[in-house]
Amino acid sequence: MLTVQNQMRIKMESRSVNEGFARQAVAAFLTQLDPTMEELSDIKTVVSEAVTNSIVHGYRDRPGYITVSVRLLEGRTVEIKVRDQGCGIADIEQARQPMFTTGDDTRSGMGFTIMESFTDRVxxxxxPGRGTLVTLVRTLAGRQGARA
Ligand SMILES: Nc1ncnc2c1ncn2[C@@H]1O[C@H](COP(=O)(O)OP(=O)(O)OP(=O)(O)O)[C@@H](O)[C@H]1O
Ligand SMILES: [Mg+2]
Known part of the structure; x- marks a missing residue:
């Protein structure tokens, strides 16, 4: 088990305006690791994809709460959990396939693929009926000389 060095948790309503809030809140929390601009951008992207999924898919029929929690583990490893109590996913393997979507024509079905390409583990x-928990893990290299 990796030691937890710091952690935070936020809970918000499933409103589209909160996608930006979640992304910025996670990025602000991570500044203590002195990430590169690229690392920060990657992490904002994956948080945005996961939170958007909770809003548009998980809670497509009714509003609800989304929880985003972040743990900083030893070795500059960041673990982000995005949780909803929405409709859930019947076939997770299918949902993770590139271009699979149950959304409308504004959706390209690439969210999970993006999450996979910008993290080390998803x-x-x-x-179904209970909700979804997405865990995203990424180890930061960080700036030269930024490591303690
Ligand atoms: N939190 C969730 N709750 C319920 N279903 C989900 C959730 N997240 C993903 N899904 C299901 O998995 C599918 C694939 O998600 P993914 O993010 O890869 O693509 P998308 O959201 O459909 O399109 P895009 O992300 O490109 O806009 C969704 O269409 C939806 O059926
Ligand atoms: Mg998506």
Whole structure:
């Protein structure tokens, strides 16, 4: 088990305006690791994809709450969990396929693929009617000389 060096959690309503809030809040929390602009941008992108999924898919029928929690683990590893109590995913393997979508024609079905390409690990736990938990793990290299 990796030691937890710091952690935070935010809970918000499933409103589209809160996608930007979640992304900025996670980025602000991570400044203590002195990430590169690229690392920060990658992490904002994946948080945005996961939170947007909770808003547009998980809570497509009704509003609800989304929780975003971040743990900083030893070795500059960042673990982000995005959780909703929405409709859930019946077939997770299918949902993770590139270009699979149950959304309208504004959706390209690339969210999970983007999450996979900008992190080291993506874990999805979900059950229909109960909700979805997406865990995103990324180890930061960081700036030269930034390591303690
Ligand atoms: N939190 C969630 N709750 C319920 N279903 C989800 C959730 N996240 C993803 N899904 C399901 O997985 C599918 C694939 O998600 P993914 O993010 O890859 O693509 P998308 O959201 O459909 O399109 P894009 O992200 O490109 O706009 C969704 O269409 C939806 O069916
Ligand atoms: Mg998506």
């Amino acid at each position: 874990r999805v736990r979900s059950s």
